[in-house]
Amino acid sequence: MSEPSTSATGRVVAVDVGGSGLRLQSYAVGPGPVLAAPGARVGAGGIDVAALVADARSLLDAGDGEIASGARAPEVLAWSMRGLLFLADRSDVLRTVAEGLGARRTIVVSDAVAGLVGATGRVGPGAVVAAGTGAVAFGTDFDRQWRRVDGWGHVLGDAGSAAALGIAGLRAALRAHDGLPDGSATLLSAAVDLLGPPEGWPRLVMTTADAPERLASVAPLVTEAAGSDPVAQTLCVRAGSDLADSLLRAADGLESPHLAATGGLLAATPVADALDRRLAECGARRSPTHGGALDGALLLARQLRDTGHVPEHPAYLLTR
Structure with missing residues (x-):
């Protein structure tokens, strides 16, 4: 996977929430272990984001007491989540994650975007199709075009x-x-x-x-x-x-x-x-896959830490 600039320092944390579980990984001088908790709970009101944030907080507590105590909050936390478009209020997700996990900067991103960044290993024009229990494709230039296909x-x-x-x-x-x-x-x-x-x-x-x-x-x-x-x-x-x-x-x-x-x-x-x-x-071919949505969230977190900027979109990628 391509590496962002390392001009900035500070720990970043990535979280990916899918149907099969919540995974969390931090990165300081290198990537830490991947920690796991139960996945998204969907009820009549949509995804219970507060419960997921509590699970992520518990993983941070278990994995790094210094962060948990507030002595050294993460520089950036990137939260990738399945169901961001249809099962949650995006602004509420951003607020809940930012306030609950206390990073200096917070990214909330659709797992489709995080999956694209992880798969291609870069923040640049690309498209990915994910074929698991369900199937969805997503393509973007991280500027004017953001297109989701299927996933219904x-x-x-x-x-x-x-x-x-x-x-x-x-x-x-x-x-x-x-x-x-x-x-x-x-x-x-x-x-x-x-x-x-x-x-x-x-x-x-x-x-x-x-x-x-x-x-x-x-x-x-x-x-x-x-x-x-x-x-x-x-x-x-x-x-x-x-x-x-x-x-x-x-x-x-x-x-x-x-x-x-x-x-x-x-x-x-x-x-x-x-x-x-x-x-x-159709005259096309796919490139080797670099990683998954957690890798993509981690790359986005590192880019925001190192450059102060990530592309934003009101539906797919928000920062605070």
Whole structure:
């Protein structure tokens, strides 16, 4: 990852809040250990930011008593958070984080932006598509263009995600069960082993709070079957192509952007190969991935410490 100037000194702290947990890392003369706590809690009022700040405060207390005592507050704290656009009031998040963690300067940034900075290793024109349980792409020049593509959830969107691939796999399995064309007996057998009889699948994937995760758990069945099952292969190709299309749209209009793709689904060769083929058809290719959202938040914190400036946007990146 590219290194900001080191003309300034002082400890910086980065926090990344996702559905699977909260992670915190500090940086002084070098990066400290990554500390972890439970992830975002979403209720009727949105994300409980105060509870997350309390968790981060506890990690600071456990990891560095000097900071916790107030003797040496962090120079900069960067707070990357999933759900910043739809599940929280951004100005309230900035106030709560700044007051609760006491850094001299505070950044609140969407995890899409932090993920882009971490993936490309720089604050510059680029786009990233993240393919995990869900899927979202984001592209920006950190000036005039800030574009998010998809990320609408497993019911309305998230094309190319593990949840979407899982849905497609279960549909193909049920077509085989019903004796319809384009079904997959291979996926039917594997899904029954994983989830039980098909009669129970609707309840599992439509009425439970963890439905996206259950659907995503089916994706490995599809990717593993792709080598011998033409239906599974077709589904993987579609997932990779969907991810590429989201990435290309996010990058549209950017000058010489760095393109990156992240997420666990890309460990599946059939999906990753399809993504790369689709990019190549459009005259593009992705760059190696440098890191994740926590790395991006840390880089932004260091840039603000070292230069006194980071790009700002009222929806995606705020400072105080």
